[in-house]
Amino acid sequence: MADILLVEDEVNARQVLSMGLETQGHRIHTCAGPDEARLALKQQAFDLVLTDLRMEGRDAGLEVVSMAAASQPRPKILLITAYASTETAVDAMRLGAFDYLTKPVSMDELHEAVERALHSEQASHDSDDEVIASSHDGLLIGTSPVMQRVRERLQRAAKRDFTVLITGESGTGKEVAARFVHLHSPRSEQAFIPVHCAAIPEGLFESELFGHCKGAFTSADADRKGLVEAANGGTLFLDEIGEMPLNIQVKLLRLLQEHSFRRVGEDCERHANVRILAATNRDLIAEVRDGIFREDLFYRLNVVPVHMPSLRQRREDIPLLITALLQRMGETITVDDETIAQLAELPLKGNVRELENLLQRLLALSDGDSLDISILDDFDDIHPEKETNLEAVSLGNGNLDDALEGVERRLIEQAMERTKQNATLAAKELGITFRSIRYRLKKLGIKD
Ligand SMILES: Nc1ncnc2c1ncn2[C@@H]1O[C@H](COP(=O)(O)OP(=O)(O)OP(=O)(O)O)[C@@H](O)[C@H]1O
Ligand SMILES: [Mg+2]
Structure with missing residues (x-):
């Protein structure tokens, strides 16, 4: 009973919903709007909050979602909406809803x-062992609240062909998240094709992605399928999307909007049924501002934004990660609490990847x-400290932009x-792309 x-x-x-839930054996507390809900959430802990979206002539349900998401212990949240609109679903997920139902x-x-939502809560309280066991199929290790939220959002986004833009520092598990x-x-059951945009030379990009026909260019001695066709029916993961040349960005946008593309050197349009996921550790908004990333493509990719937390934001996951990573490396060595505590103290700017490398070094030596x-x-x-040396920055006579x-x-x-x-x-040092x-x-007139 919940x-x-x-x-x-x-x-x-x-009344109808309340009766339905009671027959399922749950205890129901009803409210007629967000104000009553606020009080109820203050007075009592709930396992699940089920809220209508449209109330009092506005999307008041989103307020309930965010209030519920902020309460401790945090209940599971389901939204009921009369309009099956993607935007609302995405908004609700951003605020912390687990799922949404469409009226009637x-x-x-x-x-x-309700059962799925309640069950997922049980899963999050499962023992560490089970979390580790499932990590081998691309599961993200971590039981911290921030990691749980990320996992839930990814799970929710996975159900339909939403485009997901995964951001986060290097080594935070963006590729793991895509898988x-x-x-x-x-x-x-279909293909998962990762494309490492930074690794493809600019001149070969189009043909790698979309394929080419024989004779399209000097070295094209046969027809060749591109990665988009290889991913047909499945998922195409565009890693380091910020590195994609502008002319290819236009073609990707077309693929996203019309599901069509052309092989290099071919006139006819081809059709592809691919789901696109993308990742970047750059600030794409800044790149849009600088004119090196297309704004329309950015919005088209950023339907469901997912930010992978740094390890510094989830230090409580480090002990579990150490155990799981060692297990994944096939090591049976035991690590005492003192060592774990010391490892957890390190800055770990390279996140999980750095932790993995440190463990390997420790094992080796x-x-x-x-x-x-x-x-x-x-x-x-x-402890790599980046020297920025910004002593005494001042506006001088100019404005903020000049400074x-x-x-x-x-x-x-x-x-x-x-x-x-x-x-x-x-560029590498500064964490920006070569472009x-x-x-x-x-722009700054610096000679290189
Ligand atoms: N939550 C996690 N659970 C288990 N393993 C993880 C997790 N996050 C990262 N890893 C491991 O850390 C390493 C780096 O992960 P991944 O390649 O996905 O990071 P990334 O964010 O794509 O990094 P980069 O931006 O440098 O490409 C991989 O070996 C991956 O298996
Ligand atoms: Mg990566």
């Missing part, structure tokens, strides 16, 4: 959705059957100096 808060302003609907709601649907979406989607963390003292790559441009210029000049004028390395640094060097 405690359910039902928020619905319409008397009849409230049948008792079967209601029953199924997770694919595995939880109706396309899971420790002797005996325990990890010797003092080994790490011999290495100075563990920011001054800072930008200084950081870029310093990076160029450190890398002996190597723009590729400087972005080229654009900035030109």
Whole structure:
């Protein structure tokens, strides 16, 4: 039996839903609107909150969703909407809803959705062992609240062909997240094709992605399928999407909007049924502002935004990750609590990937059957402090834009100096794309 808060302003609907839930054996508390719901949430903990979207002539249900998402312990949240609009579903998910039902709601649907939501809560309280066991099929390890929210959003987005844009620092599991979406989607039996945009030379991009026909260019001695066709029926994962050349961005937009594309050198249109996922560790909005990423494509990709938290935002997951990563490496070594605590203290700017690498280094260099963390003292790559040296930034006579441009210029000049004028390395240091640094060097009139 679960405690359910039902928020619905319409008397009849409230009674029908409430009776339906009672016959399923739950305890129901009803409210007629967001104000009553606020009180109820303050007074009592609920396992599940089921709320109508349209109340009092506005989307008041979204307020209930966010109030419920903020209460402790956090209930599961289901939204009932009269309009099956994608935007509302996405908004509700952004705010923390688990799922949504479209009116008229049948008792079967209601029953199924409620059980699924309640069951998913049980899953999150499952033992660590089960979380680890399932990690081998692309599952994201971590039981912290922030990771649970990410997982739920990915799971929710997986059900339909929404485009998901996964952002996050390097090593936070963006690719794992993409595989997770694919595995939880109706396309899971079909291909999952990752495309590492940064690794494809600009001149070959179009043909890699869309294929070519014989004779399209000098080295094209046969017809060739591209990655889009290879992913037909399945999922195409565009990793490091910020590195995609502008002319290809136009073609991708067309694929997203019309599901059609052309092989290089061919006149006829081809059709592809692919679901697109994309990832980036760059600030795409800044790249849009700088004119190196198309705004229309950005919005088309960013239907469901998912930000992967850094390891610093979920330190409580580190012990579990250590156990799981060692297990994945096939190691049976035990790690004492002291060592785990010390590892968890490290800055780990490279996130899970860095943790993985550190464990490998420790395994390689420790002797005996325990990890010797003092080994790490011999290495100075563990605490890489980036020197930015921004002492005394002031507006001077100019405005904010001028001041920011001054800072930008200084950081870029310093990076160029450190890398002996190597723009590729400087871009890497600054965490921006090569195209972005080229654009900035030109804009600021810095010689490279
Ligand atoms: N939540 C997680 N659970 C289990 N393994 C993870 C998790 N996050 C990351 N990893 C592991 O860390 C490594 C890096 O993950 P991944 O390649 O997905 O990161 P990324 O965000 O794509 O990084 P980059 O931006 O550098 O490409 C992989 O070995 C992956 O298996
Ligand atoms: Mg990656």
